Amino acid sequence: MKRVFALLLILAPMFSLAFSPGSSPEEAKTDSASTPVESRMALNYLCGSDSVTLTATLSIKKGDITLALENAPVEFAAGDGITSKPFGKAKTDQEGNAVFKIAASSLPADKAGMVTYGATFAGTAKYPGANASVTAKPAKIKLFFSIEDSVHLLKVTATQKNEKGEDVAIPKETVMLYIPRLFSLLKIGEIALDETGTGTLEFPKEIVGDTLGNLVVVAKIEEHDVFGFVQGQNVINWGVHKQYYKAEVPSRELWTPIAPLWMIITLLIMLAGVWAHYMYAVYELVMIKRLSKKDKPLF
């Protein structure tokens, strides 16, 4: 018995070492129970063709741990830098993100066309408030597709509003081109816009689309000092048609209507063999029970 305890004493530290690669958030929370809480907010801005998408990311910092704050109301506003107009509220998801869209036509701007966007979390008894703002000039990217001499061409134009509210070109900027895939955006090229705010790219072949060959093409101006993030997108059926694999004969895939015949036969033979023996054993038990009525007890 003493040896058993000695063994457990030796192995206990090994176990604790082996299974403690790091502390879990729950443990960290407990450790920092007395540490003051700080709320933090980041505001991201994406200008689309018809609307502006604002994403406020709210988190709390407690000691060394930063956690997303879920279900918190965030108020969004936009203004010309002097006055601010509230547009509405959204609640954060489990990632701490609150997303809000504002129609591009209703944005208040200053004389230079700049709009200041704001997001505010008023705070609760448990968590202090936080706010963030970002200033950018609304812009638009449009995508056009054409075929010239059997060459597929993608034309991109980028525009901004002038003081009179008219669309004018954004010259000499770089536009990145992507196609959304399962996990991220696949970059297919970039275009340098000319003086007229226009650029052209030969569209790559052999990109797999959906079953009809449809591809979503996304054009972006990224991290611009004035325009921030601007995005436009369009759909074209220039992709390779996706062919879903269809098994001609039953196969191992789970989506095939029926299992391969060899598999069914093997399973049936095995199950029949095994259960037949079970039935035989049960039959012998029944016979033992019947025999008891005929014989005298030995014990």
Place this chain on the structure above:
Amino acid sequence: MELEPKNPLRDFSPQLEKTSIQGYVWIVFLLAVIGLGAYAFFEQLFKGHEVTGMRDNVVWGVYIVNFIFFMGISYAGALISGTLHLFKTAWRKPIIRMAEFITIIALLIGPCFILLCIGRLDKLHYLVFFGRIQSPITWDVIAITTDIFGCFIFLYLSLLRDLAVLRDYELLQLPNWRKKLYKVLALGYTGTPEQQKRLNRATDIMAAMVISIAIIVYSVLAWIFSVTLQPGWHSTIFGPYFVIAAVYSGSAVLIICMWVFRKVYHLEAYITQKHFVAVGLIMLVLAAFFGYFTFSDYLTKWYGSEKNDELLIQLLFKEFYWPFIISNYIGVLLPLLVVGIKKFRTIGNITLTAIVVVIALWLNRYLIVVPTLESPYLPIQDARPEWLNYTATWVEWSLTAAGVAIFCLLFTLASKFITIVPVTGVAGEEKKEEVLL
């Protein structure tokens, strides 16, 4: 000095008739651990799997490890008891029932850990209604169900003679309901030549069946892993490797059970050093096989130098260094040394070695499941450390402890219902029906 058995049933009567204060304390302790597990279970049921350490990346954790472990010792019990029975091994009698109990009890507990792992228990019946034969999970469900029936029949057949003895032994001070139960379960067995013939035939057939089913079922469990392309799992030797590891861990659990019941029920006259050495030698041979399979598996992975296999082996030798050493070095070498060298073959040493082997084999299953899932082929987005790496939470440990406690409790209750050592033919090979009253 080895003691000679005299009258087994008279010796075993106290364990069937009454429970000591220590026995009640033991049962209360086990119930308390099970209660903690029940609390953890409801915590998981109401809050979801968020309370466990399992996340999108590592979707299998301690629950699956426990499932493999318990199923392993169950199959080992079936293999050992079936083999000893078929070969009419002379020394098998005092220990064969423990092996049979291990089979059934572990087989009942193991699948419960799968249920704990399933997120949507309300859709469990889909397995029956919409199960696809193409899926290894369906193979496993069919195999385990078949195995449970087979093991119950085998256990019942091997209990029948003793049930008849308990029914007819009038000196036994038991409540009426238990006597009636023995009477019903004994099926009127009186040991006539015809009954003996039929019983022996059925038991022999079922012994052969449980051996083959155990091998097939545990291979199916191994195939759930090896049919995937995951690094560390995609191996052709996983089937036999799992079977060997199962019997190895089961032989160690059997030794621990032998030691415990020998101490608690004072069975020194029945379970002697000879039995410990015999099962210890089985364990030794299995240790050598287990070591061979382990070495073969890792050598080919290491030499093949596939990127993900290399990453996995690096992970095993860095972050999982101690579990790897205990599992694959200490767990293999210790039985070879202790049982292999004659002067070390004491009951205490062999039991101590068996405890180390059980821990090593549990860690072996942990190392098969977790590090592989921590090194996936596809990168995941939003790779937070707590999502990438797995650490079991108190909920999982509590339910693990509850599983072990249920195993101990059922074993305790089974030993209160029927003698832990068969009272028929305990003196050795029975050429004729032998009842030691």
